[in-house]
Amino acid sequence: MAGDVAMPMSWGRYPRLAQRVVHMADRRGALPLPAEGSILPYGLGRSYGDSCLNGGGTLIATRGLDRFISFDRESGEITCEAGVSLAEIIEVALPHGWFLPATPGTKFVTLGGAIANDVHGKNHHRDGTFGLHVKSFELLRSDGTRLRCSPEENADYFAASIGGLGLTGLITTATLKLKRVGSAFLGGQSIKFGSLDEFFDLSAESAATHEYVVSWIDCLGEGETLGRGHFLRANFLSAEEAAGMRSRRSLPLAVPVTPPVSLVNRLTLKAFNAAYYNRQSVRVAQKTWGVDGFHYPLDAIANWNRIYGPRGFLQYQAVVPPRDQRDVAEALLEEIARSGQGSFLVVLKVFGDRRSPGLMSFPMPGTTLALDFPILGEATFKLLDRLDAIVVEAGGRIYAAKDARMAPETFARGYPDIETFRKFVDPRMSSSFARRVMETA
Template sequence: MVKVQAWGRLSDEEHNLITFNTPTQAIQQLKHSYPGVGHGMGRSYGDAALNMQGNLWHTTALNHLILFDVETGVLHCEAGVTLQDIHRTLVPQGWMLPVTPGTQMITVGGAISNDVHGKNHHAFGSFGDHVLSLKLLRTDGEIIECSHHEKSDWFYATLGGIGLTGLILEAKLQLRSVYGPWIQSETIPYHSLQEFFSLADSSEVDWEHTVSWIDCINSSSTKGLFIRGNLAQVQNQSVPKFKDKTFPFTPPISLVNRISLPIFNFAYFYKNTLKKHNQIVHYEPFFYPLDSLHEWNKMYGPHGFYQYQSVVPHEVGLDATHEMLKIIKKSSEGSFLAVLKTFGNRESGGLLSFPRPGVTLALDFPNRNERTLKLFKELDHIVKEARGRLYLAKDARMPKTLFESGYPRIQEFMKYRDPGISSNMSRRLLGV
């Protein structure tokens, strides 16, 4: 038994960690080690990949690139391969994943299980839109190979299914051709939610990647930084050498607090306002700004932190976002890592996928126990009234009623649930 934490570091419970080194070993051992749940790089913020006092199937050793077709960009790989493995191997050959989230330190299996999204949903959808097929191992030993066209019901149940339909062993992915590793980036300060929505709407035609950082605590107005980017064709520019650092220790209190937050947010906004707004940058700092600081989650102190990410429909996006920010400012429970962006007008096929047409707001909050949970109850009310949902990959405390209203296809999903898989999240939201 070893102690395992999620990225939010809200608990430190013992698990029976079982490492699968090869697909054959997984096939042989899985049926003798359930109930359990798959666990990759541990980047789920909450309890989706935890199973305290039970089995945890560690998959990061299943990290082989099986076959890559340099002509078509089709990659066949094991599910424990990280997105960073793929990019650092294949971007120099002119190929990149079409969709990635804010970190590339996650496995392909995790990306599929959470149907992750990036800054370009309006242009490329979610990760699952570029998965051609996958191989799924059930705890009874059955192996299911499925795709958009073959056994598609299993495919769409697994896509976004938070690891509850089986253990993903392999996948085939469609990569996209790129000029190189460069992004043409533009940063625009904004001073109101209306200005943000105007920038978001007007940028979708000409810009592939759009996202914004928002200051959710300072002043009575809402200001932020709108960032947009396109792949760039750049000649004779050397690739920078990245020097990764590690956050050195867990401080006795959260470094994100009522004193530090206004200073951080003020400095971050005006520093980026004064910087050059148009620049050519490497894709890694553009897509994954926090990946260069390993274990940055320690900065929230010994009690960890929550991430609260919601999506609400476009037609109520302005009002709902305004109400959420008003409540956050009133509570003084601010967030430094606050991201506001829009999703395109396209639905994901996954039965439990998070992305949908609308506006998504993601916020990190230090764990201050009841005070933080009280704030979340108020935010939950706004999300539910707006007919929105919370992101399962980030969640650690969503009430069952909000889960059921936000994910109306849950009963359809239950037909594909593997009875030998159980997680902290599944027991909290599904009862098993």
Template sequence: MSWFQACPDVTSWGGVLRREHQVATPQWRDEVGPVLREARARKLDILASGARRSYGDSGLNPDGALVNMTGLDRVLSFDPGTAILRAEGGVTFDTLIRLFLPRGFFLPVTPGTRFVTLAGAIANDVHGKNHHGHGTLSRWVRAIGLIRSDGTLHELTPEQEPELFAATLGGLGLTGIIAWADVELMPVSSAVMDVETVSFSSLEAFFDLAQESERDFDYTVAWVDCLAAGKALGRGTFSRANHALDGGLDVAAGRDGRRLAVPMDFPGFVFNRHTVRAFNRVCYSNGRRKAGRGRVPLSRFFYPLDAIENWNRMYGARGMYQYQSVVPVSVQREATRAMLQAISDSGQGSFLAVLKTFGGLRSAGMLSFPFEGTTLALDFPNRGDETLKLMARLDAIVAEAGGRLYPAKDGRMSGAMFRAGYPDWERFAVHVDPHFSSHFWRRVAGLEKACV
């Protein structure tokens, strides 16, 4: 009996690449060894898989093996005194919130969806709206149980096998399977957020707001109208927030009602420059109208898109690209302006355009994405060459600025751009398990078995 089944239509959250994979789904840790042995015997490249919320191809391994780890989703221990949680890698942030928010603990760093696994979040060294104060998730990981392809379990800490530990943090799952991890949680007093919304009319106003807000607010983020032009270039809505000191710890209070669902792929014509421009104008007007202070459920602030199940299907059958860059603080104003100008000129705007500044706290991973500067993240419907040409223009601006792209979001950056943006990539490559690979790694590392 084989552990693997052929799955003909495996895709990422972006939905651009769809290929057949051999997929195994162990339910217990002692099943992982036999799965790995079979993959090696069949000469299949291996990659661990979780909730598959990465947008591009870093979580895909066409013509190879995916080990679906979502069945290993157990909480193993928790010490309220130290706030150290040990959990299996397949547990989702959603589960951790439901279990620990009522006890007064929350994740110290969280991305924009709670439907990611702990191992996936570590493998991508996720960041959140509080980077200026908390950095990336890697700063809160205390230990990792890593299974290599030979079946051996390595217990990694900053002191024990520190190089492999640093390679695994943000290592895109290429160093082995994260079986479990120790993460320090953060105490909170309630399940609601005190939020202030501020409308801003230009890119310069955004930077002023960001600098001012980081002094008094733990969380900051902005939505930007990427099709605005002229003096309005970079206008948008800025949100800044802290955890409320009261309001109760009921998980239901942290949620925002029922989830809607997108039942089918939207037709390709739905997202065009006219509909996106109109949507952005409405969003900007609503932001101005609703500006002020208020309290919102925790999920509405951290995970607004989670309220819509399968929202990625709105981009149609051809899928979408997400483009997320970071540029250094020394040139952040000029480079961000140049990117927004290029997008505005192209007419290929996004209705999900997020602008944020990163602080100076260093990430622990060799391939961690954030550094001090400004990050811009956008979703582009896949329109083929037209979209690829726009992203190539953005690449040139980011590269000239000394910036880089986020592998968890990427599905098309060149190997040269990856290697320039991640100068530690050769130091990292030493720690890649020789039987682990991904479509992303073969593409950017220039390996002979690159898939197309």
């Protein structure tokens, strides 16, 4: 099956690679295997780097696997095909009082992709990663074998596929345990803080009282402004608390074209970050949000990734263990501020202690920092190499779903179970990421 030659992109719009695309719409059918070469499942392309790309190979587009199979409104268990998006699950489940147990910052992710990247969200300190809430899934291997995987059945493939980046086979269907919520609204506070010490104090204080916590950091802060930002914490409101509230409908926004140069640069960053930090006059502001406004603010702007210009951007997300997390976070922010590179939206959060079932899952206890870098040439790649060195020295790791450039040695040091994982990789499955970091690791 030849497929069409195309250049589907990851969300970072880098790298750009030619590959063939074939479509799959029947979960009971065989994998649409080409005569030769590797294959890789491809959902909505919201990974940022090359983990969802297969340059010179074939992508199996899974959005045609879009059927709901069952939904138990009493228990919150939902079963659907792997091409169903998180947005579609929310649309079905939220009116009945159920929400995703863990969600990334976009709902335009397929169920299969959420499992394969073991996504996490603002409630990791309580509920851990997405994989902890997956009850089971079917894994279709290139030899035609179909494995029912759960913690009790084919548990080794279950562990390898959660966070396995689509390399163990194609997930065709999955059962997920949803989370009971009282309404479609959240209430909480936005708190201005002026230093990393304040951030860590707020994190420790809020972990016991708030289900969702996250912060924005000024990545260009230096001296007295280093580590300043806004801390958000929230809980779902009960039906009584949300009575009479209505979701606000905002006008659809979009970035219609890619500008000739990145709109994110030192001048715009400095101005934006100062304005964003000072937009709130009081230290603590009471807030209410709809689900989309709190969890998915960027989803309201179609094609926002175009603002980084024709070269695209690199998202960088790292986690470092608790031992030196405050000092390491400071070192990372200082290095970024010196470079003058960075993004408007920088996320700093403390992960919890719940261990994922996934062999190759990214989150671990400690602090995670995530931000975007417009690609400015070699200077950008050298900066990220310097950040890698700080993270590796601290015993941390880089998120594979966000990466397009880390070295094999960096990957191997961050993911000690890589040799065990290799045993479960399907011989026909590969990706540009896997060939870059695993074949020489």
